Amino acid sequence: MNVTLKPAPASLDVARIRRDFPILSQTVRGRPLVFLDSGASAQKPRAVIEAMVRCMETAYANVHRGAYHLSEVATESYEAARAAAARFLNAADPREIVFTRNSTEAINLVAHSWGRGVMKPGQAVLVSEMEHHANLVPWQMLRDDGRGIELRVCRVNDEGELDLEDLAVKLADGKVGLVAVTHMSNVLGTVTPVERIVALAHAHGAKVLLDGSQAAVHRRVDVQAIGCDFYCFTGHKLYGPTGIGVLWARLEHLERMPPFLGGGDMIASVTLERSEWAPPPAKFEAGTPPIVEAVGLHAAIDYVTAVGMPAIEAHERALVDHAMRRLSEVEGLTLLGRAQDRGGVFSFTLDNAHPHDLSTLLDRAGIAVRAGRHCAEPLHTRFGLEGGTCRASFGLYTTCEEIDVLAEALVKAREFFA
Amino acid sequence: MNVTLKPAPASLDVARIRRDFPILSQTVRGRPLVFLDSGASAQKPRAVIEAMVRCMETAYANVHRGAYHLSEVATESYEAARAAAARFLNAADPREIVFTRNSTEAINLVAHSWGRGVMKPGQAVLVSEMEHHANLVPWQMLRDDGRGIELRVCRVNDEGELDLEDLAVKLADGKVGLVAVTHMSNVLGTVTPVERIVALAHAHGAKVLLDGSQAAVHRRVDVQAIGCDFYCFTGHKLYGPTGIGVLWARLEHLERMPPFLGGGDMIASVTLERSEWAPPPAKFEAGTPPIVEAVGLHAAIDYVTAVGMPAIEAHERALVDHAMRRLSEVEGLTLLGRAQDRGGVFSFTLDNAHPHDLSTLLDRAGIAVRAGRHCAEPLHTRFGLEGGTCRASFGLYTTCEEIDVLAEALVKAREFFA
Amino acid sequence: MFDDLRDLYQEVILDHGRKPRNFRRLEDADRSARGDNPMCGDRMELWLKLGPEGEIADAAFLGRGCAISMASASLMTETVKGKTQAQAKEMGEKFRILAMTGTCPECNGAIAEDMERLAPLSGVHEFPSRVKCATLAWHTLKAALEGTKEATSE
Amino acid sequence: MFDDLRDLYQEVILDHGRKPRNFRRLEDADRSARGDNPMCGDRMELWLKLGPEGEIADAAFLGRGCAISMASASLMTETVKGKTQAQAKEMGEKFRILAMTGTCPECNGAIAEDMERLAPLSGVHEFPSRVKCATLAWHTLKAALEGTKEATSE
Numbered sequence A, B: 001m002n003v004t005l006k007p008a009p010a011s012l013d014v015a016r017i018r019r020d021f022p023i024l025s026q027t028v029r030g031r032p033l034v035f036l037d038s039g040a041s042a043q044k045p046r047a048v049i050e051a052m053v054r055c056m057e058t059a060y061a062n063v064h065r066g067a068y069h070l071s072e073v074a075t076e077s078y079e080a081a082r083a084a085a086a087r088f089l090n091a092a093d094p095r096e097i098v099f100t101r102n103s104t105e106a107i108n109l110v111a112h113s114w115g116r117g118v119m120k121p122g123q124a125v126l127v128s129e130m131e132h133h134a135n136l137v138p139w140q141m142l143r144d145d146g147r148g149i150e151l152r153v154c155r156v157n158d159e160g161e162l163d164l165e166d167l168a169v170k171l172a173d174g175k176v177g178l179v180a181v182t183h184m185s186n187v188l189g190t191v192t193p194v195e196r197i198v199a200l201a202h203a204h205g206a207k208v209l210l211d212g213s214q215a216a217v218h219r220r221v222d223v224q225a226i227g228c229d230f231y232c233f234t235g236h237k238l239y240g241p242t243g244i245g246v247l248w249a250r251l252e253h254l255e256r257m258p259p260f261l262g263g264g265d266m267i268a269s270v271t272l273e274r275s276e277w278a279p280p281p282a283k284f285e286a287g288t289p290p291i292v293e294a295v296g297l298h299a300a301i302d303y304v305t306a307v308g309m310p311a312i313e314a315h316e317r318a319l320v321d322h323a324m325r326r327l328s329e330v331e332g333l334t335l336l337g338r339a340q341d342r343g344g345v346f347s348f349t350l351d352n353a354h355p356h357d358l359s360t361l362l363d364r365a366g367i368a369v370r371a372g373r374h375c376a377e378p379l380h381t382r383f384g385l386e387g388g389t390c391r392a393s394f395g396l397y398t399t400c401e402e403i404d405v406l407a408e409a410l411v412k413a414r415e416f417f418a
Numbered sequence C, D: 001m002f003d004d005l006r007d008l009y010q011e012v013i014l015d016h017g018r019k020p021r022n023f024r025r026l027e028d029a030d031r032s033a034r035g036d037n038p039m040c041g042d043r044m045e046l047w048l049k050l051g052p053e054g055e056i057a058d059a060a061f062l063g064r065g066c067a068i069s070m071a072s073a074s075l076m077t078e079t080v081k082g083k084t085q086a087q088a089k090e091m092g093e094k095f096r097i098l099a100m101t102g103t104c105p106e107c108n109g110a111i112a113e114d115m116e117r118l119a120p121l122s123g124v125h126e127f128p129s130r131v132k133c134a135t136l137a138w139h140t141l142k143a144a145l146e147g148t149k150e151a152t153s154e
């Protein structure tokens, strides 16, 4: 380990970075690929792909189970990935990291084990109007489970920011046991003021879960500084593999929570009559874990760490400024959300073009954007956009030129549908 | 598709097959790797690794969500994997295939959605003494959930076979709603008489879940011919990736079952007040699925299909016969299980050597076997082997020579500890 | 820039998409159904009036969706008017094939002329994720005729 | 074939593994604890008798496990007899380092001689999955001294 402290690079060499991503040199229907759907899932750098290949070609076996060489090597790699995830979030202890399939499963785990195992009847969960379905539906299912858990929803203002006054009002009676909100909206780009949310929630006796699926990709996350209780993100958006997600939770919480899934590796002893659970994180990792995916995620974390989260954030700020300027110039375009603190996600409508027609058109120009409601139907309803929006979302490989290509194509698309 | 029917190859060219698996050319501490832990997790052929790389390098995007080229391509690959899994099990309809993380999650899904959503208080789940913890602990958790579901356990006889008389006795009162048993024991190698189990269970009004984690690797499985209600297997044991498993269930069952995890892609509509579920299989696949893993699993299924399940079965029968002969000759060795119908899994003890010491020794000889209770603690208790066993398990790349190496090493190990 | 998309977005489609025909509620309908495309948020409600012989005397719809789905619904309501229920269902079957493959080898005989009117939508087959936009209306028609009340097109 | 394993399985270890010393129940124990290694099914029960000054007057154990864990428990009971509780705990700390790294740079002074007796177990550091076999006894000792009753070693 090199411990010399170097100043963080102020900017990043996008051209060099793009060469790390094999898929970006592709053409789509004869045009260079302009991939603006990283918010749905990011592309993978060669380092991630190669780490997974190396694992499968030279160091693969099941983990935690064998006393032989390959299994020891695989177990070490798997646990090294856990330590890397802990460092990435500045967790106090690697045992606070539970590997799940994705963010969705991480939140469901908390809804089951904390919501059904620790929360009491009469308590409430408080989410917001801008949540991804992953951070809404599990709580609706908890509410409808007949355990007397209420579900409250914090309003979003017209700028697309969390209404903190409403949050305070809904916390006031002290019944909220858990605030579950996003750290960054996958539709509005809004970054939420997590420290203030945590302070407010804790002051009213509520724990806080943050959905970091988007935020963790764009900002340095320090769970200890934020002070939250649960945090999750998903591998495939962080330039890592599908099939793996991360739940961080304070060790004391994990210790209190009953297990979620039952099976091998999560038990200390099993008789036909009863089982005793292993300590966390094993307690929450039943069955064969995503071994190769953990290795890939480790490589992804190393990759973004080497590029530098500050450099990634600075690059993204430049992209956001550029996109703001260029998209504002497109006649007939309406942006959804104008939060002060925002990341590289832009949802919009174009007056006479339905989002789906628009995305089909853009695809012809090699531009990949997503159309629909982006798994945030209530938010679209809130803004009267039941028909959905188009969304362009950026990654560390996105360039200002790609945003120009998008803006020009939007002007042409408007003419097409005129 | 080539529809010419060729006679199934009677034997398989192991030397050629071994060249398909990069890891097998490895040496461990200077000796050629003898990998006899495929029952815990199998190695991956180049075709699987390359399919995953190709997906990530040329055809990756999130699925089901985008109207652009890459997303369409990825969605097609993902759904093609589902169709391949359906063909592999001879399912009536690809919609009967739900992708999970592994077998463990597949069984937990049934325990939650069927066990808590469809079964009634007073009903019982019937498992067996030879179950892997994955098919025991979820049912214990269901039993302890306060819903009045009982858990019954079918005995295993001294040969390591399911005691069908006991099964009939425990079904007799008609209270069993679900029989959940393994199709092949991961400790004894025993293959269970699934058609008879299904006939017995159905005659008493019970549905049947079969844990095919081991069986599906070794035999051609035809869920329609077997007649069961649920079947599951896990990708990483079938020479496929980690992070993916398969649950097959009759469509009518999936339609009745409430969802398990909540999130994106499993809903038809979401308002803040309530959500409507999508039809199966989407209803059970919340969040971003294991996309790259599905592509890898598809390649694995194509691989074993091309080799031919009949050829694999024949090869394994030869290995089993050879192992039976060679291991019986090792003085002081006791085999656990002597079922008539068995697959390539051998658990044993050696008189004066503890299983862990033994596996450390064998590792020095390059031989990877597993020591412990193999996530089947009650079965080991049943046979008075609380200290565990050593287990050698075979894959399609295993050779008789490797079994010879094992047998010789066991003789030497016995001398070492004498 | 988007010239090759004129195959998909032919003038007739853009026209029907912008100004859908029969875009109204039928107050005294004999049959009705709702169609949903959850992925994109497309949604329509369809009403049918049956004639004395059970034939489709009138058809109308309301809803929201992309140009393709609006145009398809609009063209469908025009095409099925005056058809028997069996004919309408058959056309729906044929249309699915047309939308998925771009051609319809068996589209001759009695319905040839009507299928001709739907041909402008055949370009959708090159856009797998858009096929369901074109077929939603026909799924909904089937649901209405069979009394299912709700159709989804995924 | 297994000659290089003589580093791990030295004669003293095989001997203690086969014939563990102090392998009995202590009926009138002042302290006791159970140790578990769930992965391998190793399990032990440890009893301590304290002397007038609180020193460890007697130590005994029962249980099952591999040669390493039995030998380690056997050697531990022999070594801690007559030690103060603080000394015993310190030895446990040092032993952990020895088992994980193969050396113990700080193992000198008062406990040097005792650590010397435990040195045969240092070979285990080359076998990451076996380290816990060697440390289980010491985890259990710590649990007994601290009154925790149960220790696991994973």
Ligand SMILES: Cc1ncc(COP(=O)(O)O)c(C=O)c1O
Pocket: A264, A286, A287, A288, A289, B039, B040, B102, B103, B104, B105, B132, B134, B135, B182, B184, B185, B186, B211, B213, B214, B234, B375
């Ligand atoms: C019979 C049996 N069932 C279930 C499992 C669990 O599989 P997984 O760990 O992939 O969920 C295994 C393998 O560990 C097994 O052998």
Ligand SMILES: Cc1ncc(COP(=O)(O)O)c(C=O)c1O
Pocket: A039, A040, A102, A103, A104, A105, A132, A134, A135, A182, A184, A185, A186, A211, A213, A214, A234, A236, A375, B264, B286, B287, B288, B289
């Ligand atoms: C804010 C947010 N939360 C949760 C998710 C769900 O992530 P996954 O599908 O990987 O579980 C996403 C992405 O789809 C997201 O953007």
